[in-house]
Amino acid sequence: MTTDAPLVELLPNVKAFIGEKRKMLIDGKWVTAKSGEFFEVVNPATGEVIAHAPSGGKADVDAAVAAAKRAFESGPWGKITPAERGKIIWRIGDLIMKYQEELAQLEALDNGKPISVARAADVVLAAELFQYMAGWCTKLDGRVLNLSVPYTPGVEYHAYTRREPVGVVAQIIPWNFPLLMAAWKLGPALASGCTVVMKLAEETPLSGLKLAEIMQEAGVPDGAVNIITGFGETCGAPLAAHPDVAKVAFTGSTEVGKLIARAASNDLKKVTLELGGKSPNIILNDADLNIAIPSAANAIFFNHGQCCCAGSRLFIQEGVYDEVVAGIAEIARNMKVGPGLDPTTEMGPLVSQVQFDRVSGFLKSGIDQGASFAAGGARVGDKGYFVAPTVITNVREDMKVYQEEIFGPVVTATRFKDADDELLRMANDTIYGLGGGVYTRDISKAHKIAARIRTGTVWINTYNIFDASMPFGGFKQSGWGREMGVEVFNNYLETKSVCVGLG
Structure with missing residues (x-):
């Protein structure tokens, strides 16, 4: 049954957002693709072109990964206190709710989902995800270990573990929940202290690019989050295979997930995959x-x-x-x-x-x-x-x-x-x-x-x-690893053992 009710009138800010060619966020700057090329963004309700986004390629991936690497190794993101990191992530959630209607309209326009659902579910759950993850920033602790090594007179040992961010993370998200999937990926990565290069789905880049603006407004430092747009073959593939990426997080089809795993195997990147289902x-x-x-x-x-x-x-x-x-x-x-x-x-x-x-x-x-x-x-x-x-x-x-x-x-x-x-x-x-x-x-x-x-x-x-708070992920060919909950941090943290001889 089709409807003929009048459509929601787009907010002026939404009209302006889709009315000009969008740019990508790399190292805190809004840039076009180095090729100068754009691709069309289509309204699935009409088949009409509504916007244009940069067609990023390998050169743009290289620039984004380099920015994320600098931000991780020498930038402020890894040096600020966990509490301050949590405050920034919490602000992202607050700002998502501030821009709730804009984000809901972009989701309804770009993905086609009912705006009532986008307002009540996609936007709200995205905000709650960031704020849940913000609370974990001060709680990602190691532990003291009680060793049972053979006794040596006059020697004692102090051993403990540290939980450290994996480094630069490549995140590739799907088109079915564009805003929410971005939140699922970005929230725990940032809470862990990682830096990120995220490739948005070419079918639905609009809400992710708006989220990039929100993250800047929230105070995320330059280079800590880089948001790029492009196609899987020319943008996603070089990102997954990039030697300076320590971990890949992908949500999408099982077929593409297998390609991601192969690309990451060359240098044994950590990989998490949230893939298909037939439930x-x-x-x-x-x-x-x-x-x-x-x-x-x-x-x-x-x-x-x-x-x-x-x-x-x-x-x-x-x-x-x-x-x-x-x-x-x-x-x-x-x-x-x-x-x-x-x-x-x-x-x-x-x-x-x-x-x-x-x-x-x-x-x-x-x-x-x-x-x-x-x-x-x-x-x-x-x-x-x-x-x-x-x-x-x-x-x-x-x-x-x-x-x-x-x-x-x-x-x-x-x-x-x-x-x-x-x-x-x-x-x-x-x-x-x-x-x-x-x-x-x-x-x-x-x-x-x-x-x-x-x-x-x-x-x-x-x-x-x-x-x-509830972990989500698959058995069998539905994927590796879990999103959400405390389990998600296994995706973004390394465990280091430290043993000290107290002679």
């Missing part, structure tokens, strides 16, 4: 369907299905199968699909023509392989990259729509008889292991199933709940 979502006969049906719909249709942990494989016990499928299909048919700047929109467009073609190809494959559509399955409107929220039934385990990550608002519904080993086999029979869910009133069943789902996060009687 199982299980509804048992005893589930509260008033909770399970809308939650399972949100699990797949949130952010247009462009969510790495989307609940895209729905397993429904046979006693409630028909009711659940009918309920989710009804939600799908009645969702308001429209531009992100329409305040009544519930689901916006896919991010690009490439993504639209990809999802459309999966829908065609479902038809060709004999699946049925309980809802959706087609384009919405005649402009922009809109796909109707889709529920697929009559699926088999060998179908592409069942096996592969679609990254769109498409869910497969599979019937099962018993909550037994066969159910868990189906749930875990995937190369991915990022998210999953289970709905039941039986708390014992819930915990037993959660323990056996091979994913980094399991939600029980809910889905898509995120918090800065």
Whole structure:
């Protein structure tokens, strides 16, 4: 269902921001690409060009990494006290909320997501992430060790550990949550004392460039954070392979994640990867369907299905199968699909023509392989990259729509008889292991199933709940390492042992 409500009027500052060719932030200065080239930024709701960003390349990467290296080795970021570092990071969060409407409009315009979601979720969670990480700056301590070395008369030992920043970090973020993913990466890296070169997704660079302005306003020293724009092959690849980068943090597809890992292997960089998913979502006969049906719909249709942990494989016990499928299909048919700047929109467009073609190809494959559509399955409107929220039934385990990550608002519904080993086999029979869910009133069943789902996060009687304190990451080919929580600092800190002979 499309909407025809009037669009949110862009703020003057937003109009000015997109009205001129943007620049990158390198060593505290706003610069164009050394090649002088720009690329077009497209509004996915219309397919029209709305802005231009620099097409950065290897020379720009070299300049940004050199700036980050200077800032780390001799700049003020590594010399200020942890408390002062925390105050700066906290100010970033405050300023994100100060510019909440500008950032929300840029996200809705650039990514296509509903502005109501951008205001309430993306912007707020980004601010909270920085402020959560700010509190850790004064708490990243080492510890004193009690050694058990053989006794030597007259000699004692004092041993302890230090936790030190890894150095220059390359961060490459995706287009599905542009602002929030930037926060997930930058917050812990800065709290750890690292310096950063971040490459924004070429599809959605606008909110990240606004965030770069905010970081300057917050007092982040020159060179501590460098924000660059460009394409994966010409900008991301040389950044991941750069010899002066100590660690790479990447969020994106599993296919590209493998390329990142290969590039980093030449000099054994540290790597964290948050990659794809094909998450199982299980509804048992005893589930509260008033909770399970809308939650399972949100699990797949949130952010247009462009969510790495989307609940895209729905397993429904046979006693409630028909009711659940009918309920989710009804939600799908009645969702308001429209531009992100329409305040009544519930689901916006896919991010690009490439993504639209990809999802459309999966829908065609479902038809060709004999699946049925309980809802959706087609384009919405005649402009922009809109796909109707889709529920697929009559699926088999060998179908592409069942096996592969679609990254769109498409869910497969599979019937099962018993909550037994066969159910868990189906749930875990995937190369991915990022998210999953289970709905039941039986708390014992819930915990037993959660323990056996091979994913980094399991939600029980809910889905898509995120918090800065809750670690997020994947098993199997869904990635390495964790975002958020105290666990994230394992990505950005080295542990050094110091042993002193007290003769």
